Amino acid sequence: MKFSFTEEQALFRDIVRRFVVEQSPREEVRKVMETNAGYDPALWQRLCESLGLHALHIPEKYGGQGFGAVELCIAMEELGRGLVCSPLFGSSVLAGTAILEAGMAQDRELWLPPLAASERRYALAVDEGGGCWDAKSLTMQYTQQGDTYSLSGKKTFVVDGCSADVIVVAAREPETKGLNGITFFMVEASAPGVNRRLLDTVDQTRKLAEIDFNNASAKLLGTPGEGGSALERTIDLCRVYLSNEMVGGAQRLLEDAVTYAGTRLQFGRTIGSFQAIKHKCADLLLHVELAKSAAYCAAEAAATGDPEFSALAALSKAMAADTYVKTAAQTIQIHGGIGFTWENDTHLYFKRAKSSETLFGQPAWHRERMLRGWQI
């Protein structure tokens, strides 16, 4: 990719897709989403063992697979398509990327191997309210006494925060603002002063936590005060991963809508033979394909260190979110009454679409960021 996948990548996609179809059918999703943990440890174990997804983008020297952003995006797209509930996004993608971007060599050596061995799960705590994960508006300050650090304050929208073993926390040096002074820490979830609470979110397929830190002991990750651009890049990367997850979900919804419209008979015809439905589906296809192009392009930019990367991350996030939400709403509409029932799967995607729309910042905010990224 940028504009086409290699044969190896296409093969990898097929493997992930087959795994998802076989191992995480939607009945499984429904079962798991009702649990507090929000994932099935046995399934997760198989995902790690069979596909190594948990360590896909972790360099080989830390025990990972050593693949790049494009492959991770492919995996995200396929998991999004299947609405797979797993710690991949919270632990490997969010926290793993933060460690890769912010950590120094010794930090990576310390923290990445347990992740790559799927011995421990991490989570990334950045946002403090609102859900934009905007590095500049972070306010939590750390306290330093000699070589020891501690954190107090509240983080929220922590993906899989309740089930993680270690929390990667972004805080700032007292008296700093903007990107200056931002510093990463590792906090054991079991440490005194760490209180976690599952947020009551409508999207049961992605568990979010609010975490209170009360003078919790923290280990430094990376250089104090120098984590600002690593944080920005981490979140931008995760925006791109999320965009690819979203286009996977949108594509699946479109297929569901087309299939349903092709079988549902009303007035003696399949409803898919009515232009009202048919043209809606054609329009969705257009937008899903445009959103895919944007997500793939951003994936490539992530992999190649494109100077426009941040703008493209914003672009892909805005486009994927608008498309996923629109596709989900229209898929409900095409299903009619049945689409509004709990029994039909469409609402699971609708809720994921809505929660993804605002996670890491909503479309209008990203459109503005995109223009600024291009100096417009």
Next chain:
Amino acid sequence: MKFSFTEEQALFRDIVRRFVVEQSPREEVRKVMETNAGYDPALWQRLCESLGLHALHIPEKYGGQGFGAVELCIAMEELGRGLVCSPLFGSSVLAGTAILEAGMAQDRELWLPPLAASERRYALAVDEGGGCWDAKSLTMQYTQQGDTYSLSGKKTFVVDGCSADVIVVAAREPETKGLNGITFFMVEASAPGVNRRLLDTVDQTRKLAEIDFNNASAKLLGTPGEGGSALERTIDLCRVYLSNEMVGGAQRLLEDAVTYAGTRLQFGRTIGSFQAIKHKCADLLLHVELAKSAAYCAAEAAATGDPEFSALAALSKAMAADTYVKTAAQTIQIHGGIGFTWENDTHLYFKRAKSSETLFGQPAWHRERMLRGWQI
């Protein structure tokens, strides 16, 4: 009205509509729009004599008909429906309203009777570029020497400015800003120092002029420096009149679209039997009716001095503009290739819709004004 018209008003509408159908068929519009004057003096004479439209809202004591804003809105809607080219809007509506709003008793006595007798035609010059007609951003200053005033500078977007006998000009007292210091003047179009030029506008059915004033002699209208709120109210009133004109055009377009779709056969069926066309028309109907409701409500607010009037004027202008433009574009689309030809009348409405969309300020600007009008 607000929510229904009286029987007299309904009758008046019928009369105007019949007149328009008989006297200003679209062939007539096409003939007249090619002329520099932009109207047919004989038709205008009949409009004045048969219907008295030119003096509809002028009080009886000045020789007018003494009707209110609602009746003028009805006339505007019907003229908009027929795309009638006449000096009504520029002369009676814009300039006449300004004289009514800004003039003192003696000014009205001096200037309104010739208008009501259709002896002279006026025009209103406010905008200096951009087309918002925003009173606050007016910059032209007047010069006073004793009791005599003169004007220098440029006014533009003057509706029917080239064919008027007298120009009503809004200028400001030196060193003032905002609504303070705004003063109205009457300038004879034939006076030395007045240079008029027809603007090359795509909407040939509404002639616009740019007027240069070079130390042109001006007569005071109203109290010096006190014209700010009269100017704002004048333009808001004219926004409402224009909104009603726009919904008339949109309604007519919708009827044209439905008629065409009902007769045009493709694939052995009328194209109006295809949902793609049918649903488009239903959607247009919804928006046209909503825009009508807004325009009628604003008309009533104009007539009753509703304290929300300015917000409602903004609302009706935004809604009518969005609807007219959308209806025009879709009517072209429904006509297919023929809709893009010069021969088909749709483009005349499309151009009027586009020119009305921006005249006196475009929709986004009015939405903002509306909220401010409601203290939001």
Next chain:
Amino acid sequence: MASNAAELPDEQTLRTNVRMWLERNWDPDRKLVEWRRMLAETGWGCPEWPEEWFGLDYPSSLANAVQDEIASFGAIGVARSGVRMLAAATLLEHGSAAQKSQFLGGILSGEDTWCQLFSEPGSGSDLAGLTTRADKQGDHWRINGQKVWTTSAHHANYGMLLARTDWDVPKHRGLTFFVVDMKQPGVEVRPLKQMNGYASFNEVFFTDAIVPLDRVVGERDGGWSVALTTLANERRVADGMRAWGSVQAGTGGIFEELAAETRTVNEPYKWYPQRAGRPDLVISQARAADLDQDPVVRQAIANLLILEKSSQWTARRAREAHLLGRPQGPEGSLGKLAASHVARAAAEVHTMIAGGEALLAGKDGPLDGLIAEILLSVPAISIAGGTDEIQHNIIAERVLGMPKEPRTDVDRPFKDIPRN
């Protein structure tokens, strides 16, 4: 049936008579059913109904005066809530004398509750394509099939059932309208959970359920025109229903009974305000989030308000035309479609304002999860009671007079029509 104007009382006399009767008879310690039976017998419970059936043939002006008098006196009226009034309207127009006599009293007293058994999993937009079958066997009909979207089915005693009785004729001509007893072994009611977590509707399964022969309303195989009466009354009754919920309170056992009834009736509808998108909450939410001065949010709010107000004014135009006795213009058919637009726009603005918190439910979310409930309820508005697509068809064909699509399912025996 309009009564002779000469026989009508003048309004003031009427009000006096009602009040005098209430003063003599109203007693908040009476049982609710007993009171309503008394009131129904006077004809003042439903004065616009025919004289022979609990009414007085009054025009709506006088009927409203009676209702007003009862309400201002603080007394309770007859049971006019819920689907029962659809049943009443249908029976009054199409029912036999025996049916009216059997059912209308229990409707007005509130003893019986009703449900409407029309929609099926396989026939939503295409209602006439339903496949629940009624087969005549000796002295009864035997019902088999499944209905869906049945509000109140879990507590209703009676159901208005539309079932297919002839499969060899075109679809609209083989349907029969029945009154079915819901409390019988062959009827199973299961709640149907929606995506917003509520279960306002039910699925109803018929397995050899029994309907006596005299429970056919209208003609055998003539059920479509009976059902049209029910459907035509649906919107009007829905309005009445909502008005009802908010009325009387007072002291006395009767008010407790009424409150319990109201709770039961309103239960399925409690998320309906959120379904409409709650534009009323937008400005306060924007202020609370400190976004009310954000130019982009303001444009979205302004667009929403324009849509909402224009829709309200359009509805007002329709009502005024109706009151003035003028023919209905296009404005009267657009309310449902306009409501979809308003609700969707409102949900978008709420998302924009609430940001990441929009999807948080319960205490974690803004307004205790109400915003999340809006987002999960709005998708229903463009589906329930006729999808937006069907509304577009209806408006185009009936209001704009556009040509119908060629149809292949209306002039052939139903058994030959492809169906799921």
Next chain:
Amino acid sequence: MASNAAELPDEQTLRTNVRMWLERNWDPDRKLVEWRRMLAETGWGCPEWPEEWFGLDYPSSLANAVQDEIASFGAIGVARSGVRMLAAATLLEHGSAAQKSQFLGGILSGEDTWCQLFSEPGSGSDLAGLTTRADKQGDHWRINGQKVWTTSAHHANYGMLLARTDWDVPKHRGLTFFVVDMKQPGVEVRPLKQMNGYASFNEVFFTDAIVPLDRVVGERDGGWSVALTTLANERRVADGMRAWGSVQAGTGGIFEELAAETRTVNEPYKWYPQRAGRPDLVISQARAADLDQDPVVRQAIANLLILEKSSQWTARRAREAHLLGRPQGPEGSLGKLAASHVARAAAEVHTMIAGGEALLAGKDGPLDGLIAEILLSVPAISIAGGTDEIQHNIIAERVLGMPKEPRTDVDRPFKDIPRN
């Protein structure tokens, strides 16, 4: 017809041979037609064409190398612009040997220009519903009817004409494809003015025009499949056409002839860039109007850029898949529809930026009236070459595999089909 790989030269040798031949033969003072005739005879004018017809059966890689060599030498190629290449593709596939021999030479030399006579006032989206008639009379066909949207008809010598020759069979089966001589008394060409003031197209009226019997391309009544070849080549040729317009310049009489030809060919297309909405001008215009920091305008610009870039990337995905020899995915069918969205969004942003001045034309308007031209040209993009509605149908049916609408016009004699 793929040639045997063993017979193909290697690219370097080929380039050398071409260059040597050009060095010997190229002379900018030659007449344009004479030069092109010479070049066509070598097979290097259209090396991908068959060997027997001015080509060498080369694969596109080698053919591109020849073109490249000619261009970099500064010489002029054969005439590959305009509708003539549609005619050539159609004749190569369906024409008789005599027809190929008669027409291909004049196409390549540029002596003949062609037009396409398919669309009619009564058959736009429904092309197969056309009613121009061809009646056989002795040794010729007699043509009567009207065509429309005919680019270049005013200067073309030949027309590809689709006309109805059998009215008693279903619509697609009664059409015949003719080559008609445009310069004859029975053919009248009138320019058709568009709403943007240009007249890029023509109406063509046939009144007893004559076509000899040997000018039928393909089978009598088999014209539909011939026309499909023309249509399939339409997009590809349209691309080539645009590329052509911008190429060679040099000194010598031949370049003057070429420039004149190019002007004539490009004349009808000069507003096409504006039809696409000119998103490229949006940011500079916003800056010029001091609106580039307005948050509401910025949202509109951002939306437009996202749409535009996503569309471009989608087109790139399609091209890469094609180059890699992979089956075409959905991305390949979406370009036209995406272009409509981009153009409309761009026109809206331009209006927002230009405000009242958007409608001013000529020197009075922004960019000398270009913005106004955009607004008046954009409506064409969702109509020309297949309306958006038809595109939606095609995408839904061919790409998504959705069911077709029931049709009533394809299996009955054309004479019984309702038409205007």
